[in-house]
Amino acid sequence: MEPDISIPDVVIKRLPIYARALTAMLDAGSETVSSKELALATGSTAAQIRRDLSYFGEFGKQGKGYNIPHLLDAIRDILNINERxxxxxxxxxxxxxxxxxxxxxxxxxxxxxxxxxxxxxxxxxxxxxxxxxxxxxxxxxxxxxxxxxxxxxxxxxxxxxxxxxxxxxxxxxxxxxxxxxxxxxxxxxxxxxxxxxxxxxxxxxxxxxxxxxxxx
Amino acid sequence: MEPDISIPDVVIKRLPIYARALTAMLDAGSETVSSKELALATGSTAAQIRRDLSYFGEFGKQGKGYNIPHLLDAIRDILNINERxxxxxxxxxxxxxxxxxxxxxxxxxxxxxxxxxxxxxxxxxxxxxxxxxxxxxxxxxxxxxxxxxxxxxxxxxxxxxxxxxxxxxxxxxxxxxxxxxxxxxxxxxxxxxxxxxxxxxxxxxxxxxxxxxxxx
DNA sequence: ACGTGTGAAGTCTTTCACAGCG
DNA sequence: CGCTGTGAAAGACTTCACACGT
CATH class of the missing domain: 3.40.50.720 (NAD(P)-binding Rossmann-like Domain)
Structure with a gap:
């Protein structure tokens, strides 16, 4: 078993911004989003978003992008903000x-x-x-x-x-x-x-x- | 003439913290401070403080440390906070x-x-x-x-x-x-x-x- | 063809460690 | 001797660029 690698703080600080943008997209009725679109909405870059998310798993589909409800849920789960x-x-x-x-x-x-x-x-x-x-x-x-x-x-x-x-x-x-x-x-x-x-x-x-x- | 190098944002964000600590030290009547002491007061490290300050000039004296009023003034000047x-x-x-x-x-x-x-x-x-x-x-x-x-x-x-x-x-x-x-x-x-x-x-x-x- | 996930490269930031000055 | 300022090394983070799945 390889040694686990801890996630940079700077990545954690960006996740709430992603969650916020995804929530807005969900409310707007969108289904999926590409890393490029999410980058535009969060002031980040497509590569950074893909890299950030890759620390936690594989959430996207090639050629398609990310399913918004699914990704939002995953991020909320990572941040433990489904809890009160x-x-x-x-x-x-x-x-x-x-x-x-x-x-x-x-x-x-x-x-x-x-x-x-x-x-x-x-x-x-x-x-x-x-x-x-x-x-x-x-x-x-x-x-x-x-x-x-x-x-x-x-x-x-x-x-x-x-x-x-x-x-x-x-x-x-x-x-x-x-x-x-x-x-x-x-x-x-x-x-x-x-x-x-x-x-x-x-x-x-x-x-x-x-x-x-x-x-x- | 060599090309000038711009200062990292992260350094700029630390300067107000240094200024705050130096102000407290000044009020406490201290004269000089070493990078080590300033690090302790700001949650930074001695090396980082020396490096950060070195972007702007040479403010310390070997064997002695930094003159508090002088350094504080320099930082306030760098941040342009002497202005209203x-x-x-x-x-x-x-x-x-x-x-x-x-x-x-x-x-x-x-x-x-x-x-x-x-x-x-x-x-x-x-x-x-x-x-x-x-x-x-x-x-x-x-x-x-x-x-x-x-x-x-x-x-x-x-x-x-x-x-x-x-x-x-x-x-x-x-x-x-x-x-x-x-x-x-x-x-x-x-x-x-x-x-x-x-x-x-x-x-x-x-x-x-x-x-x-x-x-x- | 589109867009992800990711090695590899590049860049930025921190830390080490020490020469040199007071 | 103590402590700065800084090359050099290490480490962290970002970006590139492309293989691969859909």
Whole structure:
């Protein structure tokens, strides 16, 4: 038996984009799609799509392309998004509130079941039918409900402590909105979303090209 | 003269993280930092930091490390974040409101000066001292004020149309919160932020390892 | 003839490892 | 001696291009 090869992270990050495009095509009533068409819809290339999918199996038919419902199902299966997830949100400040109120998560299988905060003024308030609870009660709840996904929406100064608590309680996937680098054990995944860093990376490209070139 | 070499995008995306860590160190009163220490603070490696910085010049001193104020200034200069940017936000729904109300942009030099929407019920309302205006008046304003940075916070179905309008008006950098792939001319940069895709990528890793390996 | 799946090639990115400077 | 800057090597990812199945 040959050694199994693990799949590049960058491939995993593209799968949700493929799934999104396939969902739109399914809704539009299409039956099949070629790698070329899917590339056009996702901003990728045909070769990349074929390569990406080939990590997981053979989903297409030569001369025909991919059956949309079948491929979509396969990708959803690979990403484990056919399952429904309970998600805790830590931080009920403006950002946490916006996240808790955003309807988009629920319709994609992520149930924002609990919002936690530290601040007594926020505890007991309600966001989208969810009551903000004291963060002190969080570990017990996470363990009892076996929550594996969390969203951190606290200030940077509190983020590491929150992450430690989450990890200790059994959380394995963290979506981190705090502008902080989190140190977690290697079996826990962190995905950072920081709009300020994003904008700062974007403004680099606003300079006239010459200054963006390496000295020689 | 040798041909200049352009800098990898992935390097540019790391610079804001370095800047953030250096700012914290500066506030903490440190004078110098080694690539090793900076690596620890940013979740990178010493070699990578040295290589990344070497694209832009020689900022360190052997045996000593990097002078924090000097390096921070250099990075801010590379990213063009010493400048202040006017930013338009398109979409005054829940997401646009949260973005407009989030204070973090302004303190990093991004001035969310205008919020636009399509919906008459939202036009005229106020978010953080900013009045929501009719998107029909947006192109003129962008051109007049030479706005180059925009944030898209509209539903996916409207995102491409908004992007087209922005680009036509002269915007060169777009932070896209809509779950849609935007097609823009090659002199315009798009940075996508999609929390649902992020969560979907994260849940991949929740499966027991065996199913995450390539068939052989 | 069309379009997949994939070796092989090419390109990009990271890491190693060390000369050389302070 | 400590630490940078960087050739060279290794590794990761993308693209090419084509054999093969439909």
């Amino acid at each position: 997830y309970r998600v805790v949100v830590v931080g009920a400040g403006p950002l946490g509130q916006a996240i808790a109120r955003y309807g988009g998560f629920s319709e994609h299988g992520f149930q924002l079941s609990w919002v936690y905060d530290h601040n007594p003024e926020r505890i007991g308030t309600t966001l989208n039918d969810v009551v903000v609870e004291d963060v002190a009660t969080m570990p017990e709840r996470i363990r009892a409900m076996q929550v594996r996904v969390a969203i951190i929406a606290v200030p940077a100064s509190a983020a590491q402590e929150v992450a430690d608590t989450l990890v200790e309680s059994g959380v394995k996937a963290i979506l981190n909105y705090a502008p902080a680098v989190l140190r977690v054990s290697s079996d826990v995944r962190v995905y950072d979303i920081d709009p300020v860093s994003a904008l700062q990376a974007l403004t680099y490209y606003l300079a006239p090209a010459p200054s963006r070139l390496r000295r020689t | 940017y006017r930013v338009v936000v398109v979409g005054a729904g829940p997401l646009g409101q949260a973005i407009a109300r989030y204070g973090g942009f302004s303190e990093h030099g991004f001035q969310l000066s205008w919020v636009y929407d399509h919906n008459p019920e939202r036009i005229g309302t106020t978010l953080n001292d900013v009045v929501v205006e009719d998107v029909a008046t947006m192109p003129e304003r962008i051109r007049a004020m030479q706005v180059r940075v925009a944030i898209i916070a509209v539903p996916a179905s409207a995102a491409q149309e908004v992007a087209d309008t922005l680009v036509e008006s002269g915007v060169k950098a777009i932070l896209n919160y809509a779950p849609a792939v935007l097609r823009v001319s090659s002199d315009v940069r798009v940075y996508d932020i999609d929390p649902v895709s992020a969560l979907q990528a994260l849940t991949y890793y929740l499966a027991p390892a065996p199913s995450r390996l390539r068939r052989t």
